[in-house]
Amino acid sequence: MLLFLIDKAVSGIDSRTFFLDESSFESVTEYIAGVCAAAGCDEDTVAHITIASSEILANIDSYAYKNGGEVEILTQCHDRRMTITFKDSGLAFNPLQVEEPDVNAPLSARPIGGLGIFIVRNLVNDVRYTYENRQNVLTIEMDF
Amino acid sequence: MTIKTYEENGTTVVAPEGKIDHVTAAEFLNKTTEAAEACSNSLMIDMAGVEYISSAALRAILQINSIMEKRGGLILKNVNNKVMEILRITGIGKYLDIR
Numbered sequence: 244m245l246l247f248l249i250d251k252a253v254s255g256i257d258s259r260t261f262f263l264d265e266s267s268f269e270s271v272t273e274y275i276a277g278v279c280a281a282a283g284c285d286e287d288t289v290a291h292i293t294i295a296s297s298e299i300l301a302n303i304d305s306y307a308y309k310n311g312g313e314v315e316i317l318t319q320c321h322d323r324r325m326t327i328t329f330k331d332s333g334l335a336f337n338p339l340q341v342e343e344p345d346v347n348a349p350l351s352a353r354p355i356g357g358l359g360i361f362i363v364r365n366l367v368n369d370v371r372y373t374y375e376n377r378q379n380v381l382t383i384e385m386d387f
Numbered sequence: 388m389t390i391k392t393y394e395e396n397g398t399t400v401v402a403p404e405g406k407i408d409h410v411t412a413a414e415f416l417n418k419t420t421e422a423a424e425a426c427s428n429s430l431m432i433d434m435a436g437v438e439y440i441s442s443a444a445l446r447a448i449l450q451i452n453s454i455m456e457k458r459g460g461l462i463l464k465n466v467n468n469k470v471m472e473i474l475r476i477t478g479i480g481k482y483l484d485i486r
Contacts, residue, residue: 297441304409350482
């Protein structure tokens, strides 16, 4: 426990674990928005991170878990860069491998999927995915 | 989220309030589809009370747009900057009647 506290103090990373399902979904997005606002992010940055987080959590709730599951949210603010990491233990799924939609195609010719992660890529400065210790680890970063 | 439906100068208006996201998009789609199928003229979605939308909301809007293409058309009004940005990024805004 002491080592954990020292590690947290040095790294400045906060960790919070939620049971994610439809009933907790809003409280998780609001938690992330609150952390960003408290770190000093401007309103636009908070909105971008919140919408991107909403898409990521929707993916976790839809594809990683069938009936809800635990999501660990790691947050860090360093040199006006906000980093949010989402860890879940559901089915392995790399959303960054989903083919990007053609945003110039007529609506009738568009596939249904792929818009969520496309929105994430366009709202934040960096997004990356790894699969570690049987967990999906998705990280977004945003400068403000 | 709350969704009000009313008539204004012969147009059916649906006015959702809150976030239209992964959780709330289904209710938004159900209530708006109900209004779309019952209206004989154009359908207006007043977005003044909408904080932000996600891809789930876009899918719902596209489904409603598809119903209204065969009727009197779909109009979106009072779209805030956050919602407009999502419509612009995804290239969907240019196909919708936004006032």
